[in-house]
Amino acid sequence: MSAMLTANQLKKTFKGSGGKTIEAVKGVDLTIQKGEIFSLLGPNGAGKTTTISMISGLIEPTSGDALIGGHSIVKHPMKAKQLLGVIPQEIALYPDLTARQNLTFFGRMYGLSGKDLNQRADEVLDFIDLTDRQHDKVKDFSGGMKRRVNIGVGLLHRPQLVYMDEPTVGIDPQNRRRILDTVFRLRDEYGMTVLYTTHMMEEAQELSDRIAIMDHGEVIALGTHGDLTQQVGEEDRLIISFGTQDMPSTVPDLIQERVVGVTRVDAQYYDAKDATQNESQVTIYVQRGRKALPRILNVIEDIDIEVESVQVREPDLEAVFLHLTGRALRD
Amino acid sequence: MQKILTVAWKQLQGVYADTSLLLFMLVTPVMLATIIGLAFGSSGGTLTIEGIPIAVVNLDEGSGDSAFGETIANVLLSDSTTDTNSNDTADNTADDNQCSLITDNAETDNITSEDEPLPTLETLFNAIALDDADIARAGVDDGTYDVAVIIPADFSATLSPDVTIADVPDNPSDIEIESAILEIYSNGGAPIGAIVTRSVTEAVINDIVNGTTTVRATLTALFADSSNLATLATADEDDFANFGCAFGSDLHTVRLNRLPLDDVQAESSFVQIMVGIGAAQAVFFAIFTMNNSLLTVYNDKRQWILQRLLMTPTPRNFIIIGKILGASLLVLFQVGVLLLAMTVVSSIVMGEWVFIWGDNILYLLLLTLAVSLSVAGLGVFVIGLAQTPEQANIFGTLTALGMAMLGGAFGFQIETLEQLSIIYWGVDGYSQLSGGSTDILMNLLILLAVGAVLFLIGSWLFNRRIEV
Numbered sequence: 001m002s003a004m005l006t007a008n009q010l011k012k013t014f015k016g017s018g019g020k021t022i023e024a025v026k027g028v029d030l031t032i033q034k035g036e037i038f039s040l041l042g043p044n045g046a047g048k049t050t051t052i053s054m055i056s057g058l059i060e061p062t063s064g065d066a067l068i069g070g071h072s073i074v075k076h077p078m079k080a081k082q083l084l085g086v087i088p089q090e091i092a093l094y095p096d097l098t099a100r101q102n103l104t105f106f107g108r109m110y111g112l113s114g115k116d117l118n119q120r121a122d123e124v125l126d127f128i129d130l131t132d133r134q135h136d137k138v139k140d141f142s143g144g145m146k147r148r149v150n151i152g153v154g155l156l157h158r159p160q161l162v163y164m165d166e167p168t169v170g171i172d173p174q175n176r177r178r179i180l181d182t183v184f185r186l187r188d189e190y191g192m193t194v195l196y197t198t199h200m201m202e203e204a205q206e207l208s209d210r211i212a213i214m215d216h217g218e219v220i221a222l223g224t225h226g227d228l229t230q231q232v233g234e235e236d237r238l239i240i241s242f243g244t245q246d247m248p249s250t251v252p253d254l255i256q257e258r259v260v261g262v263t264r265v266d267a268q269y270y271d272a273k274d275a276t277q278n279e280s281q282v283t284i285y286v287q288r289g290r291k292a293l294p295r296i297l298n299v300i301e302d303i304d305i306e307v308e309s310v311q312v313r314e315p316d317l318e319a320v321f322l323h324l325t326g327r328a329l330r331d
Numbered sequence: 332m333q334k335i336l337t338v339a340w341k342q343l344q345g346v347y348a349d350t351s352l353l354l355f356m357l358v359t360p361v362m363l364a365t366i367i368g369l370a371f372g373s374s375g376g377t378l379t380i381e382g383i384p385i386a387v388v389n390l391d392e393g394s395g396d397s398a399f400g401e402t403i404a405n406v407l408l409s410d411s412t413t414d415t416n417s418n419d420t421a422d423n424t425a426d427d428n429q430c431s432l433i434t435d436n437a438e439t440d441n442i443t444s445e446d447e448p449l450p451t452l453e454t455l456f457n458a459i460a461l462d463d464a465d466i467a468r469a470g471v472d473d474g475t476y477d478v479a480v481i482i483p484a485d486f487s488a489t490l491s492p493d494v495t496i497a498d499v500p501d502n503p504s505d506i507e508i509e510s511a512i513l514e515i516y517s518n519g520g521a522p523i524g525a526i527v528t529r530s531v532t533e534a535v536i537n538d539i540v541n542g543t544t545t546v547r548a549t550l551t552a553l554f555a556d557s558s559n560l561a562t563l564a565t566a567d568e569d570d571f572a573n574f575g576c577a578f579g580s581d582l583h584t585v586r587l588n589r590l591p592l593d594d595v596q597a598e599s600s601f602v603q604i605m606v607g608i609g610a611a612q613a614v615f616f617a618i619f620t621m622n623n624s625l626l627t628v629y630n631d632k633r634q635w636i637l638q639r640l641l642m643t644p645t646p647r648n649f650i651i652i653g654k655i656l657g658a659s660l661l662v663l664f665q666v667g668v669l670l671l672a673m674t675v676v677s678s679i680v681m682g683e684w685v686f687i688w689g690d691n692i693l694y695l696l697l698l699t700l701a702v703s704l705s706v707a708g709l710g711v712f713v714i715g716l717a718q719t720p721e722q723a724n725i726f727g728t729l730t731a732l733g734m735a736m737l738g739g740a741f742g743f744q745i746e747t748l749e750q751l752s753i754i755y756w757g758v759d760g761y762s763q764l765s766g767g768s769t770d771i772l773m774n775l776l777i778l779l780a781v782g783a784v785l786f787l788i789g790s791w792l793f794n795r796r797i798e799v
Binding site for chain 2: 108109
């Protein structure tokens with residue numbers, strides 16, 4: 001396998017208010033192999049978009065470089081961009097043009113023309129299943145259909161690397177499923193490499209061959225799903241909620257002392273004045289959580305506090321992120 | 332190139348798809364000009380331009396026996412009244428003139444109207460001779476005169492070729508003759524009628540004083556004929572005193588064609604207003620179109636289309652050039668359609684086909700191109716200057732209105748400041764072409780220069796605005 005994309009110490013700084021320098025991306029290193037579906041996962045403001053903007057030539061890196069198919073985005077941006085297909089989160093289409101006109105407009109911007117352009121447009125319209133609506137204006141399409149045209153525009157010039165930025169945001173489950181299937185088709189049928197950004201761990205888990213987790217402008221974890229979950233061990237998380245009851249401060253220590261296999265207990269205490277602490281709860285990290293649950297509930301029963309709800313969470317990317325940053329991915 | 336044209340095509344397509352914008356661009360200016368034309372000009376009737384009050388100040392000190400300033404002053408002052416409050420110069424100039432330039436005029440004029448003869452200079456002007464240029468200008472400012480014609484002290488000296496009979500070159504056209512400058516002072520803030528009369532006066536003066544061309548033609552004619560040379564060789568001082576008459580005769584011949592005067596006089600007042608106000612409205616609305624078209628860059632940015640374009644293998648400059656090219660073509664199309672539409676409206680009102688923009692199509696195209704490029708430069712500058720689409724809207728509207736108020740789109744101009752408006756230079760050019768004059772080089776140069784400067788500054792600013 002050879003590298004489709006290589007980012008070397010990509011860094012981007014901005015001037016903030018008051019002349020303060022903001023480091024949006026702090027020297028990212030990435031390598032994406034040909035034919036790979038690679039997800040970039042992270043909360044809003046993690047630096048995903050800035051990283052991708054540099055890779056796609058939208059903004060210039062403050063330092064560092066990225067190679068697409070061996071072409072530097074700094075030294076040979078036109079050659080690098082020719083290999084890249086962009087599918088933005090926004091519906092970046094002219095609403096007053098038809099689906100076909102949008103395809104041919106952007107096709108021309110990739111240097112396509114004549115018969116070749118028409119043939120590619122036909123192929124793409126077939127791929128996104130909009131051949132029968134090709135002469136309708138985009139503004140008359142449903143949200144899902146617009147998404148499909150948006151994807152089609154990014155594929156028209158047969159790119160080797162396709163960048164998809166949260167393409168399932170705001171669409172119904174049926175169209176979401178269709179788009180995820182499209183991602184697999186791009187890899188499996190057309191041999192394309194896909195760089196997929198999302199903040200939805202379920203999508204990243206389902207789609208990706210490898211995942212990079214970004215936070216505060218840095219890649220904090222990178223690997224397959226299995227590699228990443230191993231970082232938090234085989235522990236499950238049990239989240240036990242007590243509603244607005246006052247939870248004694250001894251609860252975490254009692255659980256950790258009396259239940260075998262518990263490695264960590266985080267507590268949150270109800271505070272009527274603090275919206276972020278709208279209930280009392282404990283998060284218990286324990287191996288084989290379902291088996292440990294009865295013993296944990298016995299301990300709680302002795303404390304004379306009523307359990308309102310119990311959740312058992314097996315290791316996932318959310319847990320990895322929480323483990324690495326101490327924050328939830330959606331915070 | 333394909334990429335630039337693709338972006339330009341999208342600019343044009345956006346307008347084509349927007350019916351309300353098309354109506355605003357093409358129908359509103361014609362409607363406004365038509366309404367103003369019907370309100371201020373009696374439809375189909377002829378605007379009687381007679382007795383235009385002008386002040387003539389002849390400061391020419393002559394050159395040898397030549398007194399070209401006096402000749403011109405006499406032409407304008409023929410059958411004129413004299414301002415009793417000023418030092419009269421008319422009575423001791425007109426009578427001394429031996430050439431009787433005006434007398435022959437009525438006999439030889441090409442009278443184009445079947446019903447009534449066109450006015451002669453005697454009826455056209457109510458000229459007053461003054462000897463103080465400042466008083467004349469003040470008179471224009473306070474509305475006493477529509478125009479002041481000020482003949483400078485070195486007028487004859489500038490026009491007189493520095494040669495004697497003995498050193499006449501083999502080719503008379505080799506004689507170097509400088510251009511003489513006459514001042515035609517008018518009030519930019521005057522109402523439409525005064526603007527029309529100013530145009531008439533300028534047209535007549537242009538005919539009378541065709542500077543070097545006329546003198547060169549006279550000399551060429553004289554030297555080309557050996558009998559004339561013989562006459563000149565034996566000429567005494569009195570004969571040379573008549574050189575002014577030779578100049579005047581030739582001048583008289585030129586003026587006898589009277590094409591500019593005839594064209595202006597033959598047009599109805601409605602047509603005259605359509606030319607002035609219509610051209611101004613066309614340029615005024617073209618500024619709006621340009622701004623509106625370039626504003627789409629903000630929409631493209633908001634919809635992430637601009638970012639998507641910048642991620643294609645297309646240089647940023649191509650996208651900017653494409654957008655500006657599309658907007659410029661749109662303006663060119665708009666101005667062209669408006670000029671044609673105003674001709675159609677004028678023809679309908681007049682009851683016959685009247686092409687109101689003169690008969691020099693090449694100059695008309697050149698001027699329209701220059702206007703379009705100038706408007707494009709202004710649009711790029713305005714859009715580049717603004718930091719948000721809201722600012723761009725405000726700047727664009729203020730600029731267009733400012734240019735319109737200065738340049739005469741609302742029926743008046745603001746004196747001295749008018750020349751800051753590209754509308755003024757456009758309208759002036761169209762008015763000249765309409766009157767049969769092709770002396771629009773200055774208009775073309777100024778429009779192109781202003782457009783180029785604004786374009787360069789605006790492009791630099793615009794490039795910064797599409798940073799994402």
